[in-house]
Amino acid sequence: MRFHLFARFFVGSARVVTRGNALYWGWVAFLLALVASGALAYADQLQAGLSVTAMRDPVSWGFYIGNFTFLVGVAAAAVVLVIPAYIYKWGPIREIAIFGELLAVSAIVMCLLFVFVDIGRPDRFWHLLPPFGILNFPSSLLAWDVLVLNLYFVVNFVVVTHLVYCGFARRDYNHKLVWTLVLLSVPMAVSIHTVTAFLYNGLAARPYWNASILAPQFLASAFCSGPAILLFVLQLLRRFTSFRIRNEAIWKIAELMAYAMFLNLFLHGAEIFKEYYSDTHHLLHTRYLYEGVGGHHALQPYAWAAVVLNVTAFILFIIPRTRRNFVTLNLGCAAIYLGVYIEKGMGLILPGLTPDTLGEIYSYSPTLTEIRVAAGIFAVGFLVFTLMLKVAVPIALGRFHVDADPAREPVRPPSEPEAEAVPPATAAGT
Amino acid sequence: MSGDPTDRRSFLRQVAGTAVGAVATGLLSSCVGERLRDLPWDEARRRLARLEAETRARFGREDVTLSAQEAQPGVVFGYALDLSRCIGCRRCVYACVKENNQSRTPQIHWIKVLQMDKRRGIDLVHADAYYNPAFVPEDGRFYVPVQCQQCDNAPCTKVCPVRATWQEPDGIVVVDYDWCIGCRYCMAACPYGARHFNWAEPGLPAGELNPNLHVLGNRPRPMGVVEKCTFCIQRTRQGRYPACVEACPVGARKFGNLLDPDSEVRYVIEHKRVLILKEELNTMPKFFYFYGT
Numbered sequence: 168m169r170f171h172l173f174a175r176f177f178v179g180s181a182r183v184v185t186r187g188n189a190l191y192w193g194w195v196a197f198l199l200a201l202v203a204s205g206a207l208a209y210a211d212q213l214q215a216g217l218s219v220t221a222m223r224d225p226v227s228w229g230f231y232i233g234n235f236t237f238l239v240g241v242a243a244a245a246v247v248l249v250i251p252a253y254i255y256k257w258g259p260i261r262e263i264a265i266f267g268e269l270l271a272v273s274a275i276v277m278c279l280l281f282v283f284v285d286i287g288r289p290d291r292f293w294h295l296l297p298p299f300g301i302l303n304f305p306s307s308l309l310a311w312d313v314l315v316l317n318l319y320f321v322v323n324f325v326v327v328t329h330l331v332y333c334g335f336a337r338r339d340y341n342h343k344l345v346w347t348l349v350l351l352s353v354p355m356a357v358s359i360h361t362v363t364a365f366l367y368n369g370l371a372a373r374p375y376w377n378a379s380i381l382a383p384q385f386l387a388s389a390f391c392s393g394p395a396i397l398l399f400v401l402q403l404l405r406r407f408t409s410f411r412i413r414n415e416a417i418w419k420i421a422e423l424m425a426y427a428m429f430l431n432l433f434l435h436g437a438e439i440f441k442e443y444y445s446d447t448h449h450l451l452h453t454r455y456l457y458e459g460v461g462g463h464h465a466l467q468p469y470a471w472a473a474v475v476l477n478v479t480a481f482i483l484f485i486i487p488r489t490r491r492n493f494v495t496l497n498l499g500c501a502a503i504y505l506g507v508y509i510e511k512g513m514g515l516i517l518p519g520l521t522p523d524t525l526g527e528i529y530s531y532s533p534t535l536t537e538i539r540v541a542a543g544i545f546a547v548g549f550l551v552f553t554l555m556l557k558v559a560v561p562i563a564l565g566r567f568h569v570d571a572d573p574a575r576e577p578v579r580p581p582s583e584p585e586a587e588a589v590p591p592a593t594a595a596g597t
Numbered sequence: 598m599s600g601d602p603t604d605r606r607s608f609l610r611q612v613a614g615t616a617v618g619a620v621a622t623g624l625l626s627s628c629v630g631e632r633l634r635d636l637p638w639d640e641a642r643r644r645l646a647r648l649e650a651e652t653r654a655r656f657g658r659e660d661v662t663l664s665a666q667e668a669q670p671g672v673v674f675g676y677a678l679d680l681s682r683c684i685g686c687r688r689c690v691y692a693c694v695k696e697n698n699q700s701r702t703p704q705i706h707w708i709k710v711l712q713m714d715k716r717r718g719i720d721l722v723h724a725d726a727y728y729n730p731a732f733v734p735e736d737g738r739f740y741v742p743v744q745c746q747q748c749d750n751a752p753c754t755k756v757c758p759v760r761a762t763w764q765e766p767d768g769i770v771v772v773d774y775d776w777c778i779g780c781r782y783c784m785a786a787c788p789y790g791a792r793h794f795n796w797a798e799p800g801l802p803a804g805e806l807n808p809n810l811h812v813l814g815n816r817p818r819p820m821g822v823v824e825k826c827t828f829c830i831q832r833t834r835q836g837r838y839p840a841c842v843e844a845c846p847v848g849a850r851k852f853g854n855l856l857d858p859d860s861e862v863r864y865v866i867e868h869k870r871v872l873i874l875k876e877e878l879n880t881m882p883k884f885f886y887f888y889g890t
Binding site: 217223225282285286288300301309310373520522 | 632724752776782795796820
């Protein structure tokens with residue numbers, strides 16, 4: 168009986184994800200094309216080794232690890248929504264917390280893929296997995312990261328699939344299980360990002376990373392970038408489905424992001440003050456980022472772009488009027504996403520490694536292969552997210568369950584006009 | 598009872614479960630990986646023989662020998678380099694490449710010689726590793742060769758997520774090339790730029806292979822793993838000097854047993870002005886720089 172129900176869930180979900188309009192299929196085809204391009208690029212990399220990347224001994228980590236770090240932040244940011252939704256029972260956000268967890272699951276998939284494509288011997292990946300391999304726990308922070316990322320993935324995946332499946336089966340979810348895991352996922356979200364920060368933080372050889380401000384600053388910037396993506400998703404959801412997401416929920420999230428961005432900028436400022444005022448040899452890395460050193464200015468435009476984007480977003484989000492206007496809100500989200508992507512990705516990795524430990528400056532910028540592989544991984548993540556939403560949304564709307572097949576119904580019944588009212592990039596929401 | 602279909606079903610399920618369990622356990626134990634150092638003696642010998650045969654076949658060289666000679670008791674190796682003598686000729690760099698079978702294309706060097714200004718003293722920020730004058734030494738310059746400092750408190754071994762690198766009882770930090778996953782965390786952790794990655798398939802012509810190999814040292818490396826100076830483990834464990842010590846034309850390089858009070862390194866440490874690179878990081882190197890004159 169149970170198995171029967173599960174089979175119907177499986178078949179029903181398969182039918183849901185294979186039915187869609189031209190826009191849906193266009194999006195999926197676009198993602199699949201990126202995945203294929205990334206897979207081909209990765210095949211080249213497997214053949215020729217990491218020499219097809221721009222990484223070399225002086226800059227031994229690059230675009231892959233930068234993206235990994237950024238996405239750990241996105242995954243961790245799900246808590247921004249889970250904390251108020253579950254703990255404080257703040258109504259409007261509660262209904263959308265599940266999308267935060269779906270986002271976390273997709274982000275972790277991307278994180279693990281980015282680590283995987285970065286290692287020189289992917290055939291030996293299992294060396295990390297006891298009992299087959301040896302995990303250097305607790306000595307190596309990378310071992311910690313492998314553990315917490317996978318645990319975080321499992322916790323979020325179980326919560327989300329359980330909730331969705333119960334919605335399908337039209338029965339109450341297991342409160343004990345969900346509550347335990349949700350309460351667990353909050354400190355875990357903090358821990359995945361703290362551990363990832365410690366991974367860099369613990370290296371005395373790299374003074375730019377060896378600053379205890381790194382972990383708090385990681386968390387602050389994560390609480391900006393994760394919700395920025397989610398705000399786009401929520402607006403798209405209510406544009407393309409009849410899912411109701413209240414404006415207050417979106418504005419509340421934007422307000423929280425403003426505080427997080429303030430903290431992020433403050434922590435950055437504190438570190439920059441310390442570096443410039445004390446003016447030791449360690450300043451070199453910060454100068455390489457913002458000014459360029461010895462004729463090498465590759466990072467300078469990006470670094471300043473990130474500063475401008477982050478400050479702009481902070482101003483847009485702290486002023487209630489611009490926060491509530493959907494044009495400026497979306498501009499702010501894009502600014503935050505880009506700003507944090509720069510500062511947490513290449514803006515973190517490259518000045519950390521340049522100049523290298525013996526003073527050499529190697530100007531790194533990713534090769535086409537690296538960009539294709541990275542785009543492929545992002546496409547995998549978006550594909551996972553899209554497919555999960557495609558199943559979860561009709562279930563949440565009560566349109567797809569054990570007795571109903573949504574594939575036979577129109578995607579957006581004309582009886583719900585308010586979904587039409589808010590196109591993502593107009594000011595109509597107020 | 599025997600007629601009850603549920604019981605029969607549960608019995609069958611149990612049998613199937615046990616069978617699956619047995620197969621899974623079998624599969625599991627057959628593919629549990631082990632580093633060479635974890636293997637029992639006879640199995641380690643078999644793996645070593647296999648590796649030796651593979652290397653012979655790959656390079657078409659019958660003279661290849663692969664040793665796994667262990668550390669001698671009562672020996673901890675130490676190195677001392679006389680900064681007042683070094684002339685920056687880089688003979689050590691190429692002797693090392695030849696001895697340790699580093700990749701020729703792309704080039705990997707375990708020793709990097711930094712040219713410094715006498716006015717500034719030891720200053721890595723202004724060091725130049727790519728100096729290329731017609732003659733060395735140049736006026737106003739001095740030279741600091743850097744290689745693995747064989748730290749006692751090594752940041753690189755600490756961070757390895759799979760314990761593919763460790764410190765041997767004689768103080769040498771080694772890498773198991775068959776266990777390294779190529780994550781390069783050790784390279785980020787090393788304060789001396791001493792670790793090098795095989796970004797491409799190492800190019801080593803068969804005619805240039807040094808056939809006297811040690812499994813933790815100079816045996817040819819595969820693509821995608823990290824490698825580093827091992828104090829020429831294949832030589833020093835047999836009581837010989839590292840290749841760089843022998844190659845130095847001015848006798849700037851000294852090597853010996855730190856536990857032997859009569860060794861040359863001990864004499865240097867006790868009687869000369871000695872300095873340690875990045876002493877503030879507490880890595881406790883077994884590589885000492887000194888001013889002999």
